[in-house]
Amino acid sequence: MQTDVIIIGAGPTGLSLACQLIRYGVEFVIIDKKETTTPHSKAIGVQARTLEIYEQIGLADKLIAQGAIVEKVRMFAAGKVRGEAEFKNIGKGLSPYPYVLIVEQGKHETLLHDHIRSHGQEIRWQTELEGFTQTQAGVTATIKTADGKTETIEAKYLVACDGATSLVRHSLGLEFAGSTFERMFYVADVRLDWEFSHDALQVFLMKNSLLAFFPMVGDNRYRIVGTFPEEFDKDEGDVLYEEIEERIKTDTELKLEMTNVNWFSTYKVHTRHVDKFSVGRCFLAGDAAHIHSPAGAQGMNTGIQDGYNLAWKLALVLKGKASGELLNTYNEERLPNAEVLTRSTDRFFGLVASPEPFLVFTRLYVFPYIAQFLFSLDMVKRFIFPRVSQITINYEDQSLSQEHGSFAVHAGDRMPWFEIDGASIYDRLREPVFHLLVFFDGNTEIPPLPDDLMKEWEGLIDSTVISLYPNIAEIFGTKESFFIILRPDNYIGLISNDFSPELVRKYLARITR
Numbered sequence: 057m058q059t060d061v062i063i064i065g066a067g068p069t070g071l072s073l074a075c076q077l078i079r080y081g082v083e084f085v086i087i088d089k090k091e092t093t094t095p096h097s098k099a100i101g102v103q104a105r106t107l108e109i110y111e112q113i114g115l116a117d118k119l120i121a122q123g124a125i126v127e128k129v130r131m132f133a134a135g136k137v138r139g140e141a142e143f144k145n146i147g148k149g150l151s152p153y154p155y156v157l158i159v160e161q162g163k164h165e166t167l168l169h170d171h172i173r174s175h176g177q178e179i180r181w182q183t184e185l186e187g188f189t190q191t192q193a194g195v196t197a198t199i200k201t202a203d204g205k206t207e208t209i210e211a212k213y214l215v216a217c218d219g220a221t222s223l224v225r226h227s228l229g230l231e232f233a234g235s236t237f238e239r240m241f242y243v244a245d246v247r248l249d250w251e252f253s254h255d256a257l258q259v260f261l262m263k264n265s266l267l268a269f270f271p272m273v274g275d276n277r278y279r280i281v282g283t284f285p286e287e288f289d290k291d292e293g294d295v296l297y298e299e300i301e302e303r304i305k306t307d308t309e310l311k312l313e314m315t316n317v318n319w320f321s322t323y324k325v326h327t328r329h330v331d332k333f334s335v336g337r338c339f340l341a342g343d344a345a346h347i348h349s350p351a352g353a354q355g356m357n358t359g360i361q362d363g364y365n366l367a368w369k370l371a372l373v374l375k376g377k378a379s380g381e382l383l384n385t386y387n388e389e390r391l392p393n394a395e396v397l398t399r400s401t402d403r404f405f406g407l408v409a410s411p412e413p414f415l416v417f418t419r420l421y422v423f424p425y426i427a428q429f430l431f432s433l434d435m436v437k438r439f440i441f442p443r444v445s446q447i448t449i450n451y452e453d454q455s456l457s458q459e460h461g462s463f464a465v466h467a468g469d470r471m472p473w474f475e476i477d478g479a480s481i482y483d484r485l486r487e488p489v490f491h492l493l494v495f496f497d498g499n500t501e502i503p504p505l506p507d508d509l510m511k512e513w514e515g516l517i518d519s520t521v522i523s524l525y526p527n528i529a530e531i532f533g534t535k536e537s538f539f540i541i542l543r544p545d546n547y548i549g550l551i552s553n554d555f556s557p558e559l560v561r562k563y564l565a566r567i568t569r
């Protein structure tokens with residue numbers, strides 16, 4: 057069998073990459089050793105950036121319809137409510153999805169799976185990658201099929217979305233440096249009967265543990281995530297559900313009844329990332345490339361963005377519009393992001409669970425009382441939301457980012473969200489092509505692009521002229537005409553107030569060279 061791209065693993069990363077490749081018309085094969093999508097709730101926090109990406113393929117509303125939005129955060133300490141803060145619209149004005157959506161991973165994967173099938177593609181379940189070789193021309197993967205036969209698949213590229221224990225990563229000999237948390241985490245998906253309303257993320261502030269209840273769709277259904285104390289020394293497989301329930305009751309110091317347990321698990325958390333996201337024609341994405349604490353609900357969302365970054369580059373190279381060099385920018389852009397991600401999730405975990413006396417004091421005796429006030433401040437909302445929602449991830453200072461002029465938004469940033477006459481700017485940015493956006497102040501003389509350039513890029517770039525309304529001028533920090541070349545993943549490639557066609561030519565040549 058021959059194909060352009062073989063995707064190993066059909067978890068959220070592999071499935072969402074397949075959806076992106078469909079968008080670009082790239083031929084692929086996707087395999088997974090499991091029987092089908094996960095039946096468990098696993099990763100439940102879906103961030104705004106993921107929804108923005110899904111909007112482009114018509115999946116955002118469908119996913120939202122199956123989930124619940126976190127309306128508020130309620131903080132407890134020593135069995136008492138210490139503070140409550142609004143969360144629902146925390147990112148108002150920054151994204152069309154100004155919240156965190158809670159959806160079980162099982163439903164999420166099913167939606168992606170259905171999307172893939174509706175485009176005439178099948179996932180090859182119960183099909184395991186056993187090994188692979190690569191040359192300068194392609195990759196040969198050896199797989200074991202559902203009926204126990206061994207087959208080979210020839211592909212031009214391989215993308216490893218095979219999770220934390222990635223066979224591909226091991227075979228490529230890539231480092232996965234980092235550390236392992238001493239404490240054991242537990243997770244339980246239960247019905248919870250107690251006196252508090254079901255619309256809040258409930259956070260329990262303790263001396264040296266983490267405990268949070270996430271409201272899920274369904275009568276009083278919650279995802280509970282917590283940690284055992286450091287002295288708890290059982291192995292992961294030896295913990296009984298009753299011990300988890302006992303721990304939760306002890307830590308909350310509340311009267312609660314847990315029933316209808318859909319799923320529970322215990323696990324050790326590692327913080328690790330690869331030192332390279334690709335070797336030759338093999339690329340890593342998702343947990344195969346980075347793992348970290350679940351604090352902040354970032355892992356799955358990051359894997360989805362890995363694939364989003366890679367897909368358009370693979371598409372251009374496979375269509376012969378760009379050389380293989382473009383693919384080097386995948387590592388260049390995603391590795392620093394993985395480094396920041398592992399550092400920031402560690403720091404966040406420290407803030408919520410560190411036994412360090414100053415942090416314990418702040419967590420128990422200061423934060424709960426000022427949280428409501430803090431969360432009401434625009435300044436605080438504008439600090440928290442962009443970071444958690446992943447809209448602030450950027451590729452500034454990387455080789456595909458160029459800037460001419462002085463702006464408040466930079467080359468390498470995600471295209472900021474705003475409305476024009478009540479309609480989202482993103483409505484104009486759904487096609488999987490480059491977008492030339494001219495923001496016109498009504499005065500500047502703008503030269504047309506040369507015919508030969510337009511011809512060379514026909515079908516790969518569209519163009520729009522937009523009036524430089526005051527809200528747009530404020531976001532970009534300029535009152536004069538400027539233009540943007542937006543990459544197919546809606547990150548700003550070039551931003552400039554110099555309208556020289558040569559600048560555009562040079563920028564696009566950087567992509568194709």
Ligand SMILES: Cc1cc2nc3c(=O)[nH]c(=O)nc-3n(C[C@H](O)[C@H](O)[C@H](O)COP(=O)(O)OP(=O)(O)OC[C@H]3O[C@@H](n4cnc5c(N)ncnc54)[C@H](O)[C@@H]3O)c2cc1C
Pocket residue numbers: 064065066067068069070087088089090098099100101102183184185186217218219220222223243323341342343344350352353354355356357358359
């Ligand atoms: C309790 C918990 C809560 C979490 N909550 C969140 C959250 O709220 N938000 C968030 O963003 N993240 C969360 N995460 C992290 C998230 O679950 C992971 O980051 C995400 O599942 C990674 O997806 P993936 O597709 O990269 O890997 P995986 O989900 O591990 O999928 C890998 C797939 O590859 C397949 N595979 C492996 N080897 C082979 C092989 N040799 N051949 C064929 N197939 C193979 C496997 O069967 C599997 O289906 C949470 C994690 C945990 C443990």
